[in-house]
Amino acid sequence: xxxxxxxxxxxxxxxxxxxxxxxxxxxxxxxxxxxxxxxxxxxxxxxxxxxxxxxxxxxxxxxxxxxxxxxxxxxxxxxxxxxxxxxxxxxxxxxxxxxxxxxxxxxxxxxxxxxxxxxxxxxxxxxxxxxxxxxxxxxxxxxxxxxxxxxxxxxxxxxxxxxxxxxxxxxxxxxxxxxxxxxxxxxxxxxxxxxxxxxxxxxxxxxxxxxxxxxx
Numbered sequence: 001x002x003x004x005x006x007x008x009x010x011x012x013x014x015x016x017x018x019x020x021x022x023x024x025x026x027x028x029x030x031x032x033x034x035x036x037x038x039x040x041x042x043x044x045x046x047x048x049x050x051x052x053x054x055x056x057x058x059x060x061x062x063x064x065x066x067x068x069x070x071x072x073x074x075x076x077x078x079x080x081x082x083x084x085x086x087x088x089x090x091x092x093x094x095x096x097x098x099x100x101x102x103x104x105x106x107x108x109x110x111x112x113x114x115x116x117x118x119x120x121x122x123x124x125x126x127x128x129x130x131x132x133x134x135x136x137x138x139x140x141x142x143x144x145x146x147x148x149x150x151x152x153x154x155x156x157x158x159x160x161x162x163x164x165x166x167x168x169x170x171x172x173x174x175x176x177x178x179x180x181x182x183x184x185x186x187x188x189x190x191x192x193x194x195x196x197x198x199x200x201x202x203x204x205x206x207x208x209x210x211x212x213x214x215x216x
Contacts, residue, residue: 002052005164005181010048017045047099054104057209059176061110063146066196066214067175068206069108070188072097077202082191085115085141085151090191093198093213095206097186105154105165105180106209107173108190111144116167121156138165138180142173146216151191154182176209190214 002010020041028034059067076094081087097103121136136156143149154163164181167173182188190213197215200206206213 001054001056002049005052005183010052013045013048017041051099051103053102055102057106057176057207059106059209061175062212063110063144063175064216065212066108066147066150066190066192067106068095068200068208068211068213069106069152069179069190070095070097070104070208071102072187072206074200074202074204074206075187076189077198077200079194080191082151084139086149086191089194090151091194091196091198093190093192093200095188095190097182097188102208103182103186104178104208105182105188106176107142107167107179108152108175108213109142109144109147109150110173110175111142111150113140113167113169113171113173114143114149115139115141115151116165116169118163118165136163138163138167140165140167140179142167147196148193150193153189153191154180155187155189156182 021038024034024037028037072095074093075096076092078092079089080092082090117139119137119139138154139151141149141151154165156163162183166178166180173179192214199212199214
């Protein structure tokens with residue numbers, strides 16, 4: 001299964017791959033060069049297909065759990081000052097996605113969307129300290145009775161050039177369902193209330209919609 005955000009790119013890449021393979025077979029007389037071009041074009045198609053894959057995740061909905069919004073590696077767990085929305089101290093958990101990870105963003109909890117805003121910006125590598133505040137990004141705040149307000153931020157990386165965000169202010173959302181997509185490398189930051197019990201460790205690999213990040 002592939003995510004709908006990748007359908008057009010997959011069709012374009014398939015057409016390009018087929019064109020290169022057929023063109024090389026017809027116009028390139030050198031056997032090793034012909035084979036190299038065909039293998040490289042096929043490799044590009046495989047990379048695009050794996051990037052836009054959208055595996056089904058059976059999320060166990062739990063109002064007392066914050067689940068991982070994305071696949072990736074936990075790179076930051078620290079208390080920080082969140083200055084865009086809360087303007088107070090929050091516990092930040094950052095998950096970095098490499099280009100080979102699934103890039104679907106899923107809602108980390110059920111609740112109501114209070115805030116959703118897109119910010120144009122730069123394209124530092126996703127783990128850069130300035131990425132959270134200066135890269136292209138979206139900020140979304142969701143509220144429920146267990147945790148109150150929780151902010152998550154989709155952040156574009158050095159390769160990412162489009163963030164897709166489905167969250168609309170006032171919308172009621174369900175934990176584990178699609179919240180958006182970030183194309184070609186990125187990071188998601190979660191801003192939780194101070195005192196929230198964190199259930200992951202630095203450098204731990206997590207799966208979106210499956211792993212518990214924090215408990216009430």
